[in-house]
Amino acid sequence: MQHRQTNQLFNFDKFPNFEKDIDLKQRAWIEVTGKAIETNVRTLRSKLSKNCQFMAVVKADGYGHDAKVVSEYAIKGGASELGVATLKEGIKLRSSGVQKPILILGNLYTKRDLIICFKNDLMPTISSIRECLICNNIGKHFGLKFPLHLKVDTGMSRLGFEYNKFVQQFENIKSFDNISIEGIYSHLSCADELNSLDPKSITQIQRQKFQELLKQINVGRNKNIKIHLANSAGMLLDKNFHFHMVRVGLSMYGYSPLAKIDKNLLLKSALSLKVKVAFTRTIDKGVSVSYGGTFVSDRKTKLAVLSIGYADGVPRNLSGKINVIHNNKFYPQVGSITMDQMMVDITDSNEIKVGSTMVLLGSDGDKTISPQEWARKSNTIPWEILCSFKNRLPKVQVD
Numbered sequence: 475m476q477h478r479q480t481n482q483l484f485n486f487d488k489f490p491n492f493e494k495d496i497d498l499k500q501r502a503w504i505e506v507t508g509k510a511i512e513t514n515v516r517t518l519r520s521k522l523s524k525n526c527q528f529m530a531v532v533k534a535d536g537y538g539h540d541a542k543v544v545s546e547y548a549i550k551g552g553a554s555e556l557g558v559a560t561l562k563e564g565i566k567l568r569s570s571g572v573q574k575p576i577l578i579l580g581n582l583y584t585k586r587d588l589i590i591c592f593k594n595d596l597m598p599t600i601s602s603i604r605e606c607l608i609c610n611n612i613g614k615h616f617g618l619k620f621p622l623h624l625k626v627d628t629g630m631s632r633l634g635f636e637y638n639k640f641v642q643q644f645e646n647i648k649s650f651d652n653i654s655i656e657g658i659y660s661h662l663s664c665a666d667e668l669n670s671l672d673p674k675s676i677t678q679i680q681r682q683k684f685q686e687l688l689k690q691i692n693v694g695r696n697k698n699i700k701i702h703l704a705n706s707a708g709m710l711l712d713k714n715f716h717f718h719m720v721r722v723g724l725s726m727y728g729y730s731p732l733a734k735i736d737k738n739l740l741l742k743s744a745l746s747l748k749v750k751v752a753f754t755r756t757i758d759k760g761v762s763v764s765y766g767g768t769f770v771s772d773r774k775t776k777l778a779v780l781s782i783g784y785a786d787g788v789p790r791n792l793s794g795k796i797n798v799i800h801n802n803k804f805y806p807q808v809g810s811i812t813m814d815q816m817m818v819d820i821t822d823s824n825e826i827k828v829g830s831t832m833v834l835l836g837s838d839g840d841k842t843i844s845p846q847e848w849a850r851k852s853n854t855i856p857w858e859i860l861c862s863f864k865n866r867l868p869k870v871q872v873d
């Protein structure tokens with residue numbers, strides 16, 4: 475048997491747990507700098523209006539960075555609350571020891587989920603009287619108040635109470651004895667559009683609608699209810715969007731959704747994507763590379779085979795459109811990106827060899843490749859690029 479033969483050459487006892495002994499940087503990995511998150515939170519907080527709090531949005535495993543690491547450093551930077559999308563994400567953070575308030579931004583609609591939410595000291599987002607009643611009953615059952623945030627739809631048409639009915643419904647909700655309204659919020663749908671400062675833009679209309687509603691329900695005097703509207707783009711637009719708290723994701727990770735403002739902010743990217751060269755080969759002129767033969771060499775070409783592909787979260791439609799960095803030099807990726815590997819033209823390098831590390835996202839010397847660049851080239855948004863990395867890529871914290 476294969477296993478027995480190998481055993482004669484190799485003392486397995488020295489490696490009791492092979493899986494744990496595998497070097498995290500053996501293939502491809504994500505490097506995360508917690509310090510960058512901390513610095514970004516400080517930088518962003520310095521732009522907030524007085525007493526405005528900062529909720530760090532760490533859903534989707536901290537936009538692919540590792541929610542635990544991001545939360546820890548965001549809190550060091552002064553974040554006072556955390557936002558997640560799902561019950562599971564919230565429970566995971568709580569069980570990792572995070573003590574700050576955690577708001578679930580997605581919708582929980584069953585009694586069972588809302589009980590679990592309550593028991594784990596997580597706050598749900600409430601978008602209907604029905605959900606409010608369930609929370610009130612749960613609170614009553616435990617003889618406590620169930621803390622929650624109410625959401626109103628001002629134009630996103632996703633979650634939230636219907637705008638025109640909210641004032642009346644709020645009167646009803648106020649009479650529920652076993653809930654505690656910790657916040658009232660809405661979400662901007664177009665804040666990253668270039669026209670967002672235009673008074674007639676969707677973003678400004680959403681803000682006006684939200685303000686009008688707050689006036690009507692007269693919560694201004696109740697300092698215990700946190701009012702919040704802005705995501706990264708809204709926060710960066712103008713202080714009128716700040717209210718009592720902002721909910722910030724993308725810019726905390728080092729990327730501005732507003733290209734114009736980006737330069738002044740000096741945000742630091744917290745993530746790099748790195749990969750090892752698994753193999754090299756030289757092909758003659760006129761030889762095709764990868765599936766479909768979309769690339770054919772126009773000279774004798776040296777190729778590096780990198781251990782990363784679309785099953786790791788690199789969009790396949792970036793095939794032939796991206797560069798990879800090594801020692802402060804760009805090298806073009808060629809041919810179709812495959813499930814687990816991709817090829818790079820390294821003809822111009824004498825130093826790249828099997829085991830060399832190359833940078834797909836992040837910086838090396840003065841060269842940088844950003845998720846925004848990948849998003850532009852693959853016709854998507856940087857949020858999607860960051861959230862697409864798969865579990866197969868280990869996350870390595872470097873501070």
Ligand SMILES: Cc1ncc(COP(=O)(O)O)c(C=O)c1O
Pocket residue numbers: 531579661704705706707721722723724725731
């Ligand atoms: C409700 C809500 N608030 C805030 C954010 C953070 O957005 P951004 O990453 O643009 O800062 C999100 C993210 O999509 C969200 O869904």
